[in-house]
Amino acid sequence: MQALISAHSGLRWIALLLLLLAIFNAFTATNYEKKHRLVNLFTMITFHTQLLLGLVLYFTSEKVQFVEGWMxxxxxxxxxxxxxxxxxxxIVAITIGHSKSKKGADDAAKFKAIKVWYVLALILVLAFIPWPFRTELGAGWF
Ligand code: HEM
Structure with missing residues (x-):
C-alpha cells in the first residue's frame, strides 16, 4: 500500500506542473495549437489517474476511518x-474546462475555458493537498 501512497503523492507534482503549464499557456498564447490541446488533455488524464489512485486509497487507508467522533x-x-x-x-472543474476548451467556437473561447475552469481547479487543489506543513495530516513532500 505504501507504493500506492508514494505514487499518489509523487503524481501530485506532475499534475500540478501540467495544470500550471495549461494555465500559463491560456494566459500567454493566442493561437490554439496542438501542443496546447495536448497539455490540457494530459492535465485531465493525470487528474483522473489521481482520482483512481485516491479512490483505492480511500477504501484502504488507515487515515480514512469512520470511527465514533471521526468528524x-x-x-x-x-x-x-x-x-x-x-x-x-x-476534477469536475478540470473535466468541464477540458470539454469546453474542445467545443470553444474560436481560439479565444478555448483558452477562456481553461482560464476559468483550470484556475478554479488550481485554487481547490492547492487548498486540499495535505501539505507537510500541516503536520497533523502526516503526509510527505513526495
Ligand atoms: C477524489 C480524488 C482523491 C481521493 C479520493 C484521494 C484520496 C486520498 C487518500 C485516502 C489519501 C491518504 C493516503 C494515506 O496516507 O493513507 C490521500 C493522500 C494524498 N493525496 Fe489524495 N485523493 C484524491 C485526489 C488527489 C489529488 C488530485 C491530489 C493532487 C493533485 C492528491 C494528493 C494527495 C497527496 C499529496 C496525499 C498525501 C500522500 C502522503 O501521505 O504523502 N490527491 N489521498
Whole structure:
C-alpha cells in the first residue's frame, strides 16, 4: 500500500506542473495549437489517474476511518471528507474546462475555458493537498 501512497503523492507534482503549464499557456498564447490541446488533455488524464489512485486509497487507508467522533479528529475529517470532496470538485472543474476548451467556437473561447475552469481547479487543489506543513495530516513532500 505504501507504493500506492508514494505514487499518489509523487503524481501530485506532475499534475500540478501540467495544470500550471495549461494555465500559463491560456494566459500567454493566442493561437490554439496542438501542443496546447495536448497539455490540457494530459492535465485531465493525470487528474483522473489521481482520482483512481485516491479512490483505492480511500477504501484502504488507515487515515480514512469512520470511527465514533471521526468528524472531530482533524486527520479523519480531512482524508474522509475534505480531501475527497475538494479534489472531486477540482476534477469536475478540470473535466468541464477540458470539454469546453474542445467545443470553444474560436481560439479565444478555448483558452477562456481553461482560464476559468483550470484556475478554479488550481485554487481547490492547492487548498486540499495535505501539505507537510500541516503536520497533523502526516503526509510527505513526495
Ligand atoms: C477524489 C480524488 C482523491 C481521493 C479520493 C484521494 C484520496 C486520498 C487518500 C485516502 C489519501 C491518504 C493516503 C494515506 O496516507 O493513507 C490521500 C493522500 C494524498 N493525496 Fe489524495 N485523493 C484524491 C485526489 C488527489 C489529488 C488530485 C491530489 C493532487 C493533485 C492528491 C494528493 C494527495 C497527496 C499529496 C496525499 C498525501 C500522500 C502522503 O501521505 O504523502 N490527491 N489521498
Amino acid at each position: 472531530k479528529e482533524t486527520i479523519y475529517r480531512f482524508y474522509g471528507m475534505e480531501h475527497l470532496s475538494g479534489m472531486l470538485l477540482a
